[in-house]
Amino acid sequence: MNSITSFQNLVTLTLYVLVSEIISTNSRTSTLWKLNPDRTKIIEGGSFYKVVSYREDQDPSGLRFITEDDPVFNIITSTVHLGRSWVKEKVEYYCTNCHNLKAVKMDKYGNSSNIDNVKDEVLDCGKPVNFTYYDNLIGILNRSKHPNVPEPQVALIFTKKSKRKNLQDFDVDALERKLKKAKREKPKSVQLYNQIGNFWRIKGDAEKAIECFRRALAVSPYNAEVLLNLARVLFTLQYLDDAIYLTRRSLEVQPPDKGAWQQYFTLGEILKAYGHYQEASIHLKHTLELKPGFEPAQIALKEMENVPTATLHIYTLVIIICLVLGCLLVILSSVDNTSDTEYAEVKIPKHFNRSATTRALRSFGLSQKHTRPKRILA
Known part of the structure; x- marks a missing residue:
């Protein structure tokens, strides 16, 4: 008996929990949808959806605010009956990426028109992407x-x-x-x-x-x-x-x-900014061939024609001066090293080397031997 009683209590508690959850849950199936009097459009007929009247006493046309509480309902209400089929209209008031409130002007049959934003939505391209092939720039x-x-x-x-x-x-x-x-x-x-x-x-x-x-x-x-x-x-x-x-x-x-005239014009402008006037002129002239009379390209060409061609770029001049100075330093250092080696070769020996001197004299046909004069006998 005790086991049966405990089992009954457990079942009763489980049913109580389920019933309380069902009551507290705001089910979407409880929404009441209905057709308008002409039976051509689905309209809201009373539900938990948030529909707020906006000064209907001053606006008899029925301006109402529709929020984004249920996207399914917004999609369904944009469906109308044409002939033998149901066709979906453009959902002007439904925003997929924002939670801003929209104002919809509706007639007595639930048809919407003259849509204005109550709160400006942000004009962007959504969440930034994680990767492109050009992110290393x-x-x-x-x-x-x-x-x-x-x-x-x-x-x-x-x-x-x-x-x-x-x-x-x-x-x-x-x-x-x-x-x-x-x-x-x-x-x-x-x-x-x-x-x-x-x-x-x-x-x-x-x-x-x-x-x-x-x-x-x-x-x-x-x-x-x-x-x-x-x-x-x-x-x-x-x-x-x-x-x-x-x-x-x-x-x-x-x-x-x-036509690729925009690409050639952009290349001409960039090369002109670099200071590569000759290559820039080629691209700008190609631009005018593809799009004759393009005024910005003509102006850019005239500006480059007014620049003196013989004028050296400041950076080029600095590089030339540095190269000349570097060459002079190398030449002077090599001359100093050569003079030092020559002086080292002509050093005078500290001690007199008799044998070396003798060999040197012999090479010139001389001898250091002193011959005594013979005596003459009377």
Whole structure:
């Protein structure tokens, strides 16, 4: 009996724990979804999801805030019935990488329109990637230490040909909103990463621009356009070795059907900064062959033509002087060593060596023997 009673108590305790857990758990299956009166769209019909009215007494159209509590519900509510099938619409108000609140204007049937951000989401390319093939470059390694250097001319990429001369009227905020919308539609696009990187070039934030280009290169390591944009960033920051390496790499992987005048122009600018005017002129002239009338290349060529060709570079002059002085020092030291050896060979012996003297005299046909004169007998 005792064993049966203890077993019953154990079963009762287990059931009590399970029931308490079920009651305390906020199950997603308890959500009530329903169709709108036209039976063409799924709408929320009462659940634990957080739906807050926003001054409905002043806005009869029904402006409501929808949070990111349940992504599944957001996906389902974007599905509408067309004909005999259910089709998913674009989820304008659903953000996959942020927890910001979105304002959605909805009618009485639950249809959404005129979406505005309540709180601006951050325009970035997500979490930085761990590795790319170009992380060994100094300019990329020091990306967190770069100063803020805006590049307003990058706005030419986002403008039409008819409006390229009026960069002062370029609306950076409108471009930011456009890129945020594109990010919500295609958050993992190499082209989008490239465009966001160019946006941060306009702003002057080199670190964010480099991170966007790194993310694009992690997906597509041989993208010529991304490589060139990254080279332009490092060239602006005066990392000339890194910039010329990336530009030449971009030129190598550039598709044959696309013109490479941008790569040649960038090479010309970098070589001009190096002081290699002859090679820079070759690349700039090639740029004008591929894109006739390109004004920046023409200006760069005129600047190099005004530089005197006979003028020696200061570093070249210093090297020549050092070489001449080094040669003179070597010659003088060799002369001193030669004179010392000659004086050492002509030393006078301290002791008179009779035998050596005798041999020397014999070599000249002389003899040291003294012959006594013979006596003459009377």
